[in-house]
Amino acid sequence: MPTLPDRDPATLLPPLREGGVIAYPTEAVWGLGCDPGNEAAVMRLLALKQRPVGKGLILVAAEVAQLDGWVRLDALTAERRAAVLQSWPGAHTWVVPAGPRAPRWITGAHDGIAVRVSAHPQVCALCRAWGGPLVSTSANLAGQPPARTRDQLDPALLAHLDGLLDGATGGQAQPTRIRIAANGQVLRD
Structure with a gap:
């Protein structure tokens, strides 16, 4: 598994294009990510986490336009849309009605999709290099505490990853609130 310098997310593009699963720091915890449009990659990520597909997943983006579709x-409503847009970029995750690009392996058993436009510089750089949103779920086995530092990443997960963007979380005390x-x-508070 390649360990990458803080500011070189482009090195993760080949593994992502090939259906790989990666780890990267987010606002509060380390995340696992993959191409949300690649069903095999998402199923692999879910199997690694031991998470059921019905729960759905969060997508993270660098800007609102990356969430089109x-x-x-x-x-x-105009009021609710304004509230969402005013909270971004930032550590705010919203469940928004799913668009035509959102498959069931992302939405799970839900009609909405959880999305966040991040302000974390590495997350933004990664999504910009990728050219769209990425899956963003905590880098831990289901039911286990999330990793807040790279050293806390579970070796069992690390052994199965295709890439890792080295760096630090944004220092937030808790994972983002989901509304x-x-x-x-x-x-989720």
């Missing part, structure tokens, strides 16, 4: 911001975009209801 994945979500339907236009399905929200329903249509009404602001908190799903």
Whole structure:
């Protein structure tokens, strides 16, 4: 598995294009990611985490335009859409009605998709290099505590990754709050 310098996310593009699973620092914890449009990559990531597909996954992007087709911001009222857009970029994850590009292996058993436009510089650089959103789920086995530092990454997970973007999390104390975009209801605090 390649270990990459802080500012070279382009090195992860070949593994991502080939259906690989990578690890990278996010706002509060280390994340696992892959191409959300590649069903085999997503299923591999879910198997590594021991997470059921029905729970759905979060997508992270560098800018709102990268979410075009994945979500339907236009399905929200003007007031709710403004609340979502004003929170980005930042550590705010919203469940937005799924768009035509969002397959069931991403939405799970839900009609919405959890998305975040990050302000974390490495996440943004990675999504910009990739040219779109990436899956972003905590780098841990289901039910285990998330890794807050690279040293806390589970060796069992590391052994199966195709790349790792070295760096530091954004220092946030908790993973991002997840709220329903249509009404602001908190799903995860």
